[in-house]
Amino acid sequence: MRIIRTKNYDDMSKKAADLIASVILLKPNCVLGLATGSSPIGTYKNLVKMYKDGNLDFSQVKSVNLDEYKGLPRDNEQSYYYFMHDNLFSHVNIDLKNTHLPNGMEKNSEKACKEYDEVIASMNGVDMQLLGLGHDGHIGFNEPNSFFDKTTHCVNLTQMTIEANKRFFASIDDVPKQAYTMGIGTIMAAKMVIMVVSGKDKSEILKKSFFGPVTPEVPASILQFHPNFILVADEDALSLIE
Numbered sequence: 040m041r042i043i044r045t046k047n048y049d050d051m052s053k054k055a056a057d058l059i060a061s062v063i064l065l066k067p068n069c070v071l072g073l074a075t076g077s078s079p080i081g082t083y084k085n086l087v088k089m090y091k092d093g094n095l096d097f098s099q100v101k102s103v104n105l106d107e108y109k110g111l112p113r114d115n116e117q118s119y120y121y122f123m124h125d126n127l128f129s130h131v132n133i134d135l136k137n138t139h140l141p142n143g144m145e146k147n148s149e150k151a152c153k154e155y156d157e158v159i160a161s162m163n164g165v166d167m168q169l170l171g172l173g174h175d176g177h178i179g180f181n182e183p184n185s186f187f188d189k190t191t192h193c194v195n196l197t198q199m200t201i202e203a204n205k206r207f208f209a210s211i212d213d214v215p216k217q218a219y220t221m222g223i224g225t226i227m228a229a230k231m232v233i234m235v236v237s238g239k240d241k242s243e244i245l246k247k248s249f250f251g252p253v254t255p256e257v258p259a260s261i262l263q264f265h266p267n268f269i270l271v272a273d274e275d276a277l278s279l280i281e
């Protein structure tokens with residue numbers, strides 16, 4: 040595990056974007072595993088700027104997203120499909136045919152998960168997986184559990200995650216209660232994993248995840264075993280680490 044300590048959110052976003060840009064420069068037809076949420080928004084802004092400045096080309100890049108709410112249509116502003124288009128895909132020259140998210144509108148969970156695992160398998164490996172860190176240690180929507188789920192599956196979101204996500208919805212009742220998520224096995228199979236973490240509110244779970252025991256009760260802790268894991272975190276998030 041490598042830690043890149045940054046001054047603040049903006050610095051974290053710039054450094055994470057630089058790392059991702061280097062992946063694209065080294066392998067123009069790379070497969071990027073992408074995340075949603077507040078943490079990577081600044082990273083995407085920096086990537087868009089690099090593209091607009093003529094320094095980055097997404098024309099051959101392929102992407103697979105970590106997760107999607109079950110039951111939200113793509114045009115719902117809170118769907119992860121909408122988020123990815125709003126924050127990245129609509130602003131760069133990525134071929135939309137090469138972008139993938141789980142199908143949140145598929146009611147049959149088994150079918151949705153199987154189809155998404157087939158998409159991931161067809162990519163022949165994820166070159167870089169971007170992650171945020173949930174307050175309960177979740178990665179993707181792999182919530183604390185008694186075991187590590189390996190492949191794409193349907194999860195019941197924990198009350199803590201529903202609470203954390205309610206800020207984006209009109210009321211807590213509108214927050215979806217289930218999601219489809221890539222499994223821990225798929226995340227761990229990525230050649231490189233970059234996690235962006237910012238803010239004092241993440242300091243405790245950051246410490247627990249990367250300076251405590253590896254356990255499915257803290258899903259992110261498994262990343263301690265990843266051979267190429269880069270944690271890009273700001274001073275606030277790292278404030279409990281000496």
Ligand code: F6R
Pocket residue numbers: 073074075076077078079105106170171172173174177178179180
């Ligand atoms: C998003 C995702 C989640 C978030 C996590 C942190 O695709 O999979 O695991 O990364 O909930 O969210 P933020 O960045 O909003 O604190």
